[in-house]
Amino acid sequence: MSDRYRTLFAKTALITTTALLLSPLGAFAQATAAPASSSQSTTSASKDRWLHVRVISSDAKGETVRVNVPLELAEKVLPAIHQDRIHDGKVKIDNAHMNDVDLRALVDAIRTTKDGEFVTVQSNDCDVRVAKQNNHLIVHVLDKQNSKKSEVEVKVPMKVIDALFSAGKDELDLVAALHALSAQGDTELVSVKDHENTVRVWLDSKNVTD
Amino acid sequence: MMLLAKAALGLGGTIVLAGAYTMREGVIRVDVDEFRSGGSHVHMWVPAAAVPMAMHLVPDKHWRHASEQAREAIPILHAIVKELKKYPDADFVEVMDHDQHVRIRTHDGKLQIDVDAPDEKVHVLCPLSTIEDVTIQLEEHGPAA
Numbered sequence: 001m002s003d004r005y006r007t008l009f010a011k012t013a014l015i016t017t018t019a020l021l022l023s024p025l026g027a028f029a030q031a032t033a034a035p036a037s038s039s040q041s042t043t044s045a046s047k048d049r050w051l052h053v054r055v056i057s058s059d060a061k062g063e064t065v066r067v068n069v070p071l072e073l074a075e076k077v078l079p080a081i082h083q084d085r086i087h088d089g090k091v092k093i094d095n096a097h098m099n100d101v102d103l104r105a106l107v108d109a110i111r112t113t114k115d116g117e118f119v120t121v122q123s124n125d126c127d128v129r130v131a132k133q134n135n136h137l138i139v140h141v142l143d144k145q146n147s148k149k150s151e152v153e154v155k156v157p158m159k160v161i162d163a164l165f166s167a168g169k170d171e172l173d174l175v176a177a178l179h180a181l182s183a184q185g186d187t188e189l190v191s192v193k194d195h196e197n198t199v200r201v202w203l204d205s206k207n208v209t210d
Numbered sequence: 211m212m213l214l215a216k217a218a219l220g221l222g223g224t225i226v227l228a229g230a231y232t233m234r235e236g237v238i239r240v241d242v243d244e245f246r247s248g249g250s251h252v253h254m255w256v257p258a259a260a261v262p263m264a265m266h267l268v269p270d271k272h273w274r275h276a277s278e279q280a281r282e283a284i285p286i287l288h289a290i291v292k293e294l295k296k297y298p299d300a301d302f303v304e305v306m307d308h309d310q311h312v313r314i315r316t317h318d319g320k321l322q323i324d325v326d327a328p329d330e331k332v333h334v335l336c337p338l339s340t341i342e343d344v345t346i347q348l349e350e351h352g353p354a355a
Contacts, residue, residue: 073293080289
């Protein structure tokens, strides 16, 4: 090998070594730059259904709470919890807390009944409406007691309620309810508005809140 | 010069390979700052790949003790981590008010917990695969194993 080639090889080796040693810095720089692009993705795989909870308080502290839970994750994790009344994704309900109301019979009655209004209360203090509409159980409460009104609306698909009561007696099947919920389209489940707080619980396919 | 170049190439290659192996699973980062008298300040940066190696050095009796202590939490933790791996980039919990900010999310396959409050700052970043490795070890050393 001539001196010229030896020098060329030596230089090439030194440059390669320097490049090899510096390459992790480049990778690190790319890794730190990555968040900007990855955070752009707001919609996860289409099969994923996310349950979102958002609480916005307009008081002096201005608290905001955002919780996003993939339904599949909740479905898989719940059966692993064995504490107090929760076992295998089911929660035991105590007759003592039901004031002798046969909840299962009540659900059966609602299921078999046609769409309509079950309870309508209108007073100076508050309006209450419980209805079945388009296979959804709807509860609407408007509190007019204070000068600042508060409004609660709960809308639960009947299939979810059926699944919830599909377990044995005195049990609520949370996993079955979540599974039924995951089959639903984008929907708002709970909405609470008063002069200080806004609460929303809803279901969609996005992995972040708006 | 030839000898120097060969030595440099060998050394450089070894360093890069060792670095790549050590960093292949990222790093575990823990930063805790308590802003009060006597408050602790912990700043730790550990290559995640070192954890499985270090776990082999932990005596069995310590594993059994830890496993017994965490008996109820292990199946839940295992299920959570297994599922979280399906969501490598997602925000799960965020709580904000005028002077506090708490965030739990996954980012790039790592669990990230950030607490920013006037009296303390906590930042934890840990690869999900490392948490899974630890839970598997705890399960294997549990009473049922």
